[in-house]
Amino acid sequence: MESEKPTEAAESDVELVEDVQDVLAELNIDEVVKERDEFKDIALRVQADFENYRKRAAVQLTDEVDRSTGRIVEAMLPVLDACEAAVAHGVEGVENIWSSLLGTLQKSGLEALDLQGQPFDPALAEAVLHEEGDGGEAVVVEVLRTGYRWKGRVLRAAMVKVKG
Template sequence: MQTEEALDDLAEGAKEEIEAKEEIEDAEEVDSEKEPVETEKDSNTPSEKKGIFGKKKDKKDKKDEQIEELTDRLKRTMAEFENFRKRTAKEKEQMFEVGAKTVIEKLLPTVDNFERGLQAVSEEEKKSSFVEGMDMVYKQLLSSLEEIGVKQIEAVGKEFDPNLHNAVMHEENEELGENIVSDELQKGYIYRETVVRYSMVKVAN
């Protein structure tokens, strides 16, 4: 009997010791799971306190970077196209100017021949229908040239201008001032702002 009671006491003591040990372990586990309370001092640690200059910038999204890149490429393409358009328009205008000048140069000898032919007509023949018709064609030709911007260069009585006149003869004339055009041997013409043909002139003094 004493042996059984002793065994029961030992078993009961071991059971109580195991239960006490389990309670201690449970209490420690609960304490470890609790989050530490952040104090005011902890919130100002160097790792958390970055300030205005210490705050890192958010990284740009790839889509935003692609949009910026495409927008920049579009602006560059539009600028290049605008430059190309202006350059093409200028080149086109220059080509037109050169072509028009070439055509005018080829027409001027015809104008010269009309003038020579009409000057050779006698007073009696000027009233004939043929001469009147030729005179009308000549005036129409001059009118058409004026409409496209062709003008005759003024020469006789004007001061000699090397940008407009080509001096081929010289004379002394007391009635005229110095360096004055006294006679025009061949008419000169200007197309807009460009000289198509210089006036061939005689210069006095």
């Protein structure tokens, strides 16, 4: 009987090795590697899509903040106009308020359009008065209401008198 035990153990080992080989044959390594690579590609695409979304959302947020701030500044333009008119009529004490308000808004991105003596541009100004000229190019001869640009976008067109 003692001689049968090693034979049984050897047969058991052979069966175990065969079982392991069968399992390994079923686990096609190439398929596992291919599936891993597919999941890795999917993960990289999702990561890139998320990064693009994050950048796009940041740009949209910045644009929305600029537009909202521009609407607030646009609502303040009548106050600037009133101060400018008061200064033009010699009202004392208003010039400091007007220059302070204008300076603060300019630091934030407001730009007054300087059109005096410039060729007329309908994208920047509205011609409300016209003076006959030599027939050449229309030129702004007087600014009746100041126009403003906010971060590169015309917030309000100027009202001007043109000649030509």
